[in-house]
Amino acid sequence: xxxxxxxxxxxxxxxxxxxxxxxxxxxxxxxxxxxxxxxxxxxxxxxxxxxxxxxxxxxxxxxxxxxxxxxxxxxxxxxxxxxxxxxxxxxxxxxxxxxxxxxxxxxxxxxxxxxxxxxxxxxxxxxxxxxxxxxxxxxxxxxxxxxxxxxxxxxxxxxxxxxxxxxxxxxxxxxxxxxxxxxxxxxxxxxxxxxxxxxxxxxxxx
Amino acid sequence: xxxxxxxxxxxxxxxxxxxxxxxxxxxxxxxxxxxxxxxxxxxxxxxxxxxxxxxxxxxxxxxxxxxxxxxxxxxxxxxxxxxxxxxxxxxxxxxxxxxxxxxxxxxxxxxxxxxxxxxxxxxxxxxxxxxxxxxxxxxxxxxxxxxxxxxxxxxxxxxxxxxxxxxxxxxxxxxxxxxxxxxxxxxxxxxxxxxxxxxxxxxxxxxxxxxxxxxxxxxxxxxxxxxxxxxxxxxxxxxxxxxxxxxxxxxxxxxxxxxxxxxxxxxxxxxxxxxxxxxxxxxxxxxxxxxxxxxxxxxxxxxxxxxxxxxxxxxxxxxxxxxxxxxxxxxxxxxxxxxxxxxxxxxxxxxxxxxxxxxxxxxxxxxxxxxxxxxxxxxxxxxxxxxxxxxxxxxxxxxxxxxxxxxxxxxxxxxxxxxxxxxxxxxxxxxxxxxxxxxxxxxxxxxxxxxxxxxxxxxxxxxxxxxxxxxxxxxxxxxxxxxxxxxxxxxxxxxxxxxxx
Numbered sequence: 001x002x003x004x005x006x007x008x009x010x011x012x013x014x015x016x017x018x019x020x021x022x023x024x025x026x027x028x029x030x031x032x033x034x035x036x037x038x039x040x041x042x043x044x045x046x047x048x049x050x051x052x053x054x055x056x057x058x059x060x061x062x063x064x065x066x067x068x069x070x071x072x073x074x075x076x077x078x079x080x081x082x083x084x085x086x087x088x089x090x091x092x093x094x095x096x097x098x099x100x101x102x103x104x105x106x107x108x109x110x111x112x113x114x115x116x117x118x119x120x121x122x123x124x125x126x127x128x129x130x131x132x133x134x135x136x137x138x139x140x141x142x143x144x145x146x147x148x149x150x151x152x153x154x155x156x157x158x159x160x161x162x163x164x165x166x167x168x169x170x171x172x173x174x175x176x177x178x179x180x181x182x183x184x185x186x187x188x189x190x191x192x193x194x195x196x197x198x199x200x201x202x203x204x205x206x
Numbered sequence: 207x208x209x210x211x212x213x214x215x216x217x218x219x220x221x222x223x224x225x226x227x228x229x230x231x232x233x234x235x236x237x238x239x240x241x242x243x244x245x246x247x248x249x250x251x252x253x254x255x256x257x258x259x260x261x262x263x264x265x266x267x268x269x270x271x272x273x274x275x276x277x278x279x280x281x282x283x284x285x286x287x288x289x290x291x292x293x294x295x296x297x298x299x300x301x302x303x304x305x306x307x308x309x310x311x312x313x314x315x316x317x318x319x320x321x322x323x324x325x326x327x328x329x330x331x332x333x334x335x336x337x338x339x340x341x342x343x344x345x346x347x348x349x350x351x352x353x354x355x356x357x358x359x360x361x362x363x364x365x366x367x368x369x370x371x372x373x374x375x376x377x378x379x380x381x382x383x384x385x386x387x388x389x390x391x392x393x394x395x396x397x398x399x400x401x402x403x404x405x406x407x408x409x410x411x412x413x414x415x416x417x418x419x420x421x422x423x424x425x426x427x428x429x430x431x432x433x434x435x436x437x438x439x440x441x442x443x444x445x446x447x448x449x450x451x452x453x454x455x456x457x458x459x460x461x462x463x464x465x466x467x468x469x470x471x472x473x474x475x476x477x478x479x480x481x482x483x484x485x486x487x488x489x490x491x492x493x494x495x496x497x498x499x500x501x502x503x504x505x506x507x508x509x510x511x512x513x514x515x516x517x518x519x520x521x522x523x524x525x526x527x528x529x530x531x532x533x534x535x536x537x538x539x540x541x542x543x544x545x546x547x548x549x550x551x552x553x554x555x556x557x558x559x560x561x562x563x564x565x566x567x568x569x570x571x572x573x574x575x576x577x578x579x580x581x582x583x584x585x586x587x588x589x590x591x592x593x594x595x596x597x598x599x600x601x602x603x604x605x606x607x608x609x610x611x612x613x614x615x616x617x618x619x620x621x622x623x624x625x626x627x628x629x630x631x632x633x634x635x636x637x638x639x640x641x642x643x644x645x646x647x648x649x650x651x652x653x654x655x656x657x658x659x660x661x662x663x664x665x666x667x668x669x670x671x672x673x674x675x676x677x678x679x680x681x682x683x684x685x686x687x688x689x690x691x692x693x694x695x696x697x698x699x700x701x702x703x704x705x706x707x
Binding site for chain 1: 353
């Protein structure tokens with residue numbers, strides 16, 4: 001238990017610290033790197049409470065796709081971040097206000113949830129166990145997705161396929177006049193077809 | 207839940223055919239360079255017809271499949287037939303325009319097939335999740351198709367507008383679904399219907415959820431408070447895409463809307479009736495008045511479609527089985543009229559360029575009597591002039607409204623259709639009595655002529671044999687209303703009216 005507690009504190013301290021660094025570091029590339037660090041530590045926290053599927057998804061989706069996309073955008077767009085930062089403080093009051101509202105809402109939700117969690121009638125009546133023992137939750141999810149929700153899983157796949165087709169349809173352009181490399185033609189060329197020996201008399205062109 | 211676990215794929219055969227056809231055609235198109243688009247279009251139409259035949263062949267009993275998320279019944283079959291035939295019709299008329307506009311690419315029929323697949327999943331959806339998935343599968347190809355002529359500003363604008371507003375509507379729909387789920391604890395229509403078949407007022411959350419779902423679907427239908435995208439998208443998209451928009455997706459969204467309202471919420475007609483009536487009244491008003499000043503025929507057709515959705519909603523607002531039958535007949539007639547009219551619009555070509563203004567039609571009867579006659583038949587039918595099919599559609603919905611005690615709504619609908627008749631008849635007047643403008647090109651695409659003549663014949667001779675359509679619609683509506691919420695739906699319309707007042 002103490003070891004778990006120790007690991008929990010390490011993960012959470014690093015998460016909070018790197019989140020602070022995300023918004024406070026001067027260099028946007030550093031911000032993204034700290035964001036990735038925060039994601040990794042949040043994934044560690046998920047593993048600590050036994051939801052390994054969420055942890056995997058967090059790493060695969062957020063680190064693998066979203067953060068890398070951020071990195072691309074930050075590096076490819078020529079934005080002067082110092083200029084953007086000017087006048088940053090004038091938004092502080094409204095930002096602080098929103099933060100306070102969010103905090104109050106979170107506290108409200110947290111406290112009311114803690115009160116009623118023991119008597120969650122709908123969940124109890126349905127006989128659903130939110131944390132089944134004996135099987136890992138990846139397996140539990142898979143058993144649902146590939147049986148009861150197979151139809152919807154397939155439809156989601158279809159939607160992804162359609163979005164790929166759509167993106168290609170709308171953006172792929174065949175450019176004319178592009179010289180493409182044709183390897184087999186290159187390899188099959190013979191010196192006799194290409195090299196021409198010319199004897200040039202002095203004082204004359206070809 | 208457990209009954210669908212054994213994988214019963216038979217009810218899904220039309221969908222599977224479309225799915226496999228779309229995937230195969232993607233490969234065919236990728237390997238055929240120049241002729242690809244034409245071959246793929248032909249094959250896509252064939253697979254749509256095959257899917258329609260399979261739908262016809264499947265048994266009419268209600269079958270649940272795929273863990274209860276998918277239902278195949280007479281109601282779904284009726285709508286699937288309309289969707290497949292509407293989509294096939296709009297694909298047949300598309301190819302010539304696409305070639306002339308230089309945007310003939312094989313992705314178009316493939317996207318249309320995927321969208322049609324989504325629509326047929328939509329009318330068979332039996333849970334809130336399946337509803338949302340099918341709706342997205344329908345909409346995503348439509349966004350791409352609207353922007354298909356990507357090098358023109360208007361088409362890109364149409365695609366972008368449709369996409370952003372569509373995403374907003376999806377958000378509203380999802381929010382409604384989450385509220386309904388949260389307050390009732392189930393996603394399945396059957397279980398929701400059972401949970402909600404108690405008398406008395408519904409919890410506020412459920413009512414708000416119903417309203418949000420209704421709003422999201424009304425957006426897809428282009429009904430009035432959510433109609434803003436319709437004229438711009440119809441005008442900006444390539445004309446075949448507008449044809450597609452005006453036909454199949456409207457049918458599918460209407461089918462889904464009827465199923466959602468009549469099955470899970472069928473016991474509480476009072477809760478959604480006011481919303482449907484409001485949407486209906488506003489749509490009829492806007493469809494009648496906003497179309498008057500239009501000069502572009504595609505914009506006019508957009509406002510016309512808004513108005514027609516309003517009339518279909520009149521039947522729905524009755525909340526009875528008879529009302530559902532009326533809506534089914536109305537939508538069947540509407541899809542034929544729309545595809546036919548757009549086939550005529552696609553023939554408006556002068557000096558190799560497609561034209562879209564109403565003034566260009568002047569004196570068409572002198573140069574192209576056949577096309578003029580078709581155009582006039584469609585316009586008379588859209589206006590609802592008696593011997594044509596459009597009149598009977600309106601008659602059925604108004605009769606359903608009167609039977610449910612909404613005489614004023616029927617009268618209002620009759621009044622707005624008189625206003626609407628003005629702009630339809632104006633087109634007929636321009637075609638027949640104005641000084642002839644330069645003649646149109648001869649269409650090199652015989653498919654256009656065939657589609658418009660067949661559609662005009664169907665409209666013209668509906669009065670002789672209305673039986674098959676109304677009978678099919680009757681059994682379709684019965685299969686929707688009877689099994690799940692039939693007993694719950696018994697309270698007579700009159701009692702509902704008193705509850706409203």
